[in-house]
Amino acid sequence: MSFEPRLVGFLCNWCSYTGADLAGTARMKYPPNMRVIRVMCSGRVDPNFILEALAHGADGVLVLGCHPGDCHYAEGNYKCRKRLPITKRLVEGMGIEPQRVRLEWVSASEASRFSEVVTEFTEQIRVLGPLKLEDWTFDRAAADAQLEHN
Amino acid sequence: MGMVTIRIDGKPIEVEEESYILQAAQTLAIDIPTLCWYRYINPYAACRLCMVEITDKRGRVRMVTSCNFPAEAGLGVRTHTPRVLATRRMNFEMLASRCAPAPVLVDLGKKLGIENPRWGWGEDTCILCGLCVRVCDEVVGAQAIGFAARGTSRTVTTPFEVDSEACILCGACAAVCPTGHIRMEECSGREIVHREITLGPNAAISVPFRQAVPNAPRIDPEYCVHFRTGGCKVCAQVCPMECIDHEDEERREEIEVGAVILATGFQDLDPTPLKQYGYGKLPNVITSMEFERMNSAAGSTDGKILMEGGQEPRSIAILHCIGSRDEKHHPYCSRVCCMYALKFAHLVKEKTTAEVYQLYIDLRSFGKGYEEFFQRILTEGVNLIRGKGAEVVPAPQSRRDEGPLLVRCEDTLAGRFREIPVDMVILCTALEAQQDAKETGRKFGVSVGADGWFIERHPKLGPVSTTTDGIFLAGACQGPKDIPDAVAQGGAAAAQAMSLMIRGEVEMDAACAVVDEALCSGCRLCNELCPYGAISFDIEKTLSLVNAALCKACGTCAAGCPSGAIKGLHFTDQQIYAEIEGILS
């Protein structure tokens, strides 16, 4: 079976979340791989959320916010724009391809852009392959087996 | 002081005791000639022309100068008896023998029946009435001029006959001078305050422009004599309603309000950087606002459409979309230009015989009655060319007589390039957001879009309110709009503000950020994050606190709080973690 990426999208309530709705009502096609978490602003996206998503099996995380200058809250997207680069460095520092985390600007009216971004990101992650976190969970059975053996 | 009744030429009049006869006579519209009397200056009785005959309460009959003779009970005054007239004529003829025939004297002579004074006319244009000296002393308070010498060599001059530093060049002396002996001239290289000379500062107190709101005069303290010498205040004496208060000054007031309507409007794009249109370089290339001003009856040309030289233009090109619908400047449509450009064409056709060329990209005559107006313009012989004006250059010598300006454009309907010689070019410049819109927005917690216009709460459902409760938008500060739209939005903003005020309380969104005081370490990393200034630092508790009334629940602070002390209600970390786990399980 071909690899279907599992993606998490953090969507700003005022732009991309509405853009996603519009893409739906306009019957635009985009891959079903992204699961959406609505936040009020891309500025709410804590790097913790991104790491948490990757830790829990997401193959990629997409953060969508309002275009620079268009933030509903004046400058939340600028905060996001400052946090994302450092988050990508954290992700890279953890040995994960930084391309698995992406920030894009999609306005409420850009339904086609929304579907393009999601399609493109899905394809990119498909090429990168699944994110398998080595040794993330503690393999109790293996550890116990070592003890038996000794 | 009590009131007394006197009779002038048999007519009784009640006046203040010790007020002067001349004023009482003027009240009764009895004409008494005078050259040295002025309403706001103390009487001086220099010209001796205001002679009247009186009978005092003891029955004595005397000749007196009416300008400085105080009224007393029972006083009888006769102003036109043969004796009075003879005395005035004699005094006039003696004055004339010394003074040059200034118009004011010639006119007065005619009134007194003297065409040719028996000793002829003298040469001095100064009649030594002393008005100038007294106005300078009493009204202006500068005391810059005075009388010098005595008898026949008496003159009015500055001390030692040199330019006086005490003179503030207000021009009051020249204004009161009846013969024009004193003229304001450039002296000492100092600026002359009153170029048009009348008593009372004309530049220092004026209505800024005819449509000013409030339509009331204001004093310019830089030019007002009172603010320079502490004297004058003539305007306050003149004003019958006692409106003028020289002690009033600009002050800042703090007003507590429950709602604010932002109506900061737009600014006009400055077309100077768009060099291709030659604005500021070529003559008779003007902006639409300047053309409007010219058309105003109160404007610089009294409403006439004139070129710089004062002649009527033979042809005018109106260039649409200057800086708007232009990716290099503003991508948006300024929305009002098409219709006002059509109005311009109509005005030109109405006022002149000039040929009008409209150079447009698209004509957007949306709105009630607009298309009909456009259809009407089509019948008025206006040349409509679909194609944006590309550039305005000086016409080559060969075509100069057709018009000194050459407008180049592509006529996209005819499919050819055109060069149109015209006398005048009107640039329909873009409506721009105010330069300081961002700062204003930050002050009021209103977002500003990429183009600088304030962002409304919702483009369809909240076009008047903003994301900050109690802040409303009206007019072009929210985006380019024409007058009816601006008026409609203004009305809506006022209504929304009113409904808020009547309720007396604000409903807040349950979603907001809260600081868990048990967890906040007071590191202050969140303090600058809030675009609404909702986070403050409590110095006593050494904690950062969120003002729930200002918070808009964007959550930036919650994401940025390093100790997890800020909780974004309805979007808490725990809720989002649960969502992440849920959608990935």
Added chain:
Amino acid sequence: MAKPKLALYWASSCGGCEIAVLDTELKVLEIADFFDIVFWPCATDFKYDDVRAMKDGEITLTLFNGAIRNSENYELAKLLRQKSVVLCAFGSCAADGCIPGLANFTTAEEILRYVYEDSPSTVNPEKIRPQTEYAVPEGVLSIPHFWNTVRNLSQVVDVDYIMPGCPPQPDQIKLVVDAVIDILKNGKPLPPKGTVLGADERACCDECPRKKDVKTIKKFVRPHEIIPDPEICLLEQGILCMGPATRGGCGAKCVNAGVPCRGCYGPPANVRDQGAKMASAIAGVLDADDPSEIDAIIAGIPDMMGTFYRFSLPHSTLRRKQVRA
């Protein structure tokens, strides 16, 4: 009545936590007096078999320090869990993984290769490595298995309480010991499971005496590059101080000495990933809007991963670096 039994154990640790216990000075005597110390390999001679011989739950309290680095650590963690009523992760290694946990930025294979082959002081042309089992005539000799990933205590066994710090400050240890004695003597209820003992709810900044103002960061510097103002918040001076994202309780010892907080008390109560939280906090106040400028400032953070995760990598969200062969 028999004395309550106390065990102290060190897994993968430096021994600092044991020293911290001794640093409680006279309190140690009180501990020795109140408790029957049944297991403390660092201080007294006990055998693992002594513990194995105990009944389940015979030990009242075990203070377990050190990370779980190998199978021996794991075995003892399991054993002590089984024998203890209360198991307390004592110190940053047991709580969050701490310095041994930095090994999660690499792999067991890399470590072994370096230590037994590549290190400049090693001469090992045959590339011989220790075997976990080796047959000798007398039988099979074994040494513990070296794990690829360091764990904190709570990832391998059920932990009742956590007492963070590298090491936990002696003053805090005294307070906790007093509280434990009070509970045991007077039959008071235990705090809820999972409680963090001997530390604050708030972050380290709460204890920091430096003056704090609104923050904007233009550039990061290392402490030796500037002479920091002793009165002002180090972060405001561009020194990456982990204080805002670190649980308080230490008395802000480092910042008082002019050194930025390293983060040894681990993340504050509501924070999952200390490094990511710190990253989020400082990124938000960077004094730049231009993406390349933002990148340049972030690139100027010295040893970003080591700074953010110095004490908490095994207990962070992603737990270790993914090292692809």
